[in-house]
Amino acid sequence: MFLDDATFPETKTCSLMLLSSVPRRGLSQLVSTHKTSSPEVQIEIPKRIQRGPTDILRALSSTLKPDYTAPHYRYHDDPFLIPHSSMNKRSFSLAKESGRKAARYFLQKYPESFKYDPADPKIAAFNPPEKKFIEENDYTEEDLLYFINNVRVIDAQSVFNSIHTKGVEVSQKTILLLLQLMSFYNCREAETINYLEELYFSHKELLPKKTWTDGNLAELLFEMLEDKDTVAYSAYIYGLAKHIHVEKAFAMYEEMRLKELVPSLHAYNGLIHSVQYMAEGADHRWKLVTKLLHDMQANGVQPNLITFNNVLELCSRLGNARMGKNYALKTLAEMRKLGIEPSLATYMYVLRSFCKTKGPISTILREIIELLDEKVLVPQEARDFDFFLWAMIVCNEHLFNKDVAYKVNELLEKNPDLLGSSARHSKYYYHFFKLLAETEDIDGYMLVYNKYVPNTYIPETSIYIETLQAIDLNDAFRYLPQVWSDIVTSMIHERNSAIPGSVLSLTARFQSSGTPEDDKLHQQIIEIARHTRDRWNASRQRSVNTFHVPIMMNAKDIGNMIQTFINGSRLDEAWISVQHLIERQHEIVGFSEASPLLNFVQRACHAGEFNQALYCAKYCAEIGHISVPDWMKQQAERYAFDQKILEELDHLTAKSSTAEAKK
Incomplete structure (x- = not known):
């Protein structure tokens, strides 16, 4: 239906009133303009860009920068509750994790007390388990399948033993599923819930040892299978290789070959990864890996990223640097030929092959950083989190180049989640600060120091000593009060007497030039010496009352303390220190x-x-x-x-x- 003037008569009246209000000259100009106007420009509507549900949040996030002066979100943002030492950070985080574990324990121990569940849809992980193993109950194969599907390893093992003891027959399919579960987890309870704080503060072994339990249920299940097919052998071999029972894994592989069965990709990957744990020479290990790769090609098994990363890991651990470089280049060429995109772990193993600490200098890290700077970095596997640590180790121990270290750190700041656990975090910044303390000027070093200490990184004893030596070398006494404040808040000086000694050697050297700034600094330096003496006395008194190892003071350190007070015209303070030096000779090491x-x-x-x-x-x-x-x-x-x-x-x-x- 079209609208006319009769429908809204007031519209016509309003239009006439507007025209009458326009001057004659203005009206003629409007008419002429309309007549001489250019033709309309056709508007092209751009094609719709497909957006994800979080793209707006990503765009907003890109406008913000991280605040390095603020504590991590896992800690309470309160001056009295923020931990300032590595030990306190660990204790605080693991205490919160312990509370979550306690809640999980009560949820599983007393499920009848947690019936109220307003969540919709229901979240299985937040609810008590539906079934619980009770030894007196009679179980069926369906119960066993329930525990297998829910990755309840110990309960599944108990149910199977109960069924098997009572003579209940279990199908071959269920035995195969149970074999896969037991082989993967080595008949141990699976950590289906990720406790993030425990993972963050955990330490992994550089060279894991054999963890496979001989004579476990997986071995019994494998023997019970009447038709040992590819799936059964592959699951068993992968479990053996994963838990580093290398000899038996290769024995099963040879048995599989004799039966003309083709292992799965996971089995091949497990075998290739376990080669590095064999007590053989470099040539023998590489020939074995080559044989596995040729078998994969002959059997039509396509390698993936994990396969090549396992090969590159072996190249980095061959012991022969020249051989490792040669084979690493061949492996990278094969990856490119198959169109497999390298991950961060790939580049990490290339660095370990080319950049040996005592080997010839290689600049391959520069090329890798330039290549990664143009990409969106997404972790593909667990070993990707080792890349930035090894890149900084190469900068410090191999290249000894601060410019490359800054580029690595800049790339990390764009991808802060790729550093991984607390151990990697501490080692990364240890090498970064150690390199800068030896190569950067003191002002540039302190800019980095102020950015990361103490919320992002708490330096170790050796880094604090490196920092104090840099201050000593550059006569930058203006930074000493700040560094001493960080030392005190981290409480690291109470565990190592080398730090107070290094500080006092600096305080003894300072001489005020008479300017207001120097006089103010001199008062702060005197306060540092007094605070060191008070801490020593408090530690000594605490060791008398409780079982506590006191701070051991050196006579040379007390001599520096005396010199500090003398330089500041504090004869009374110097006299107290002289008395301590003489009266407590049995507690003091050496002579001033x-x-x-x-x-x-x-x-x-x-x-x-x-x-x-x-x-x-x-x-x-x-x-x-x-x-x-x-x-x-x-x-x-x-x-x-x-x-x-x-x-x-x-x-x-x-x-x-x-x-x-x-x-």
């Missing part, structure tokens, strides 16, 4: 140098504290620093020592002269 003790004696004499100077001079005479009492004796007329002090000095110098004569 003569320089700080001589300086103390000079300042004490200048301040009129002659008894303090004599007390220190006696200690110096006992440990062989005869120059200190000799100086006091030379200055006797200048400071007008009383007769008692003069007699003490004569006795000290005479005793020292006698000792020197006997030598």
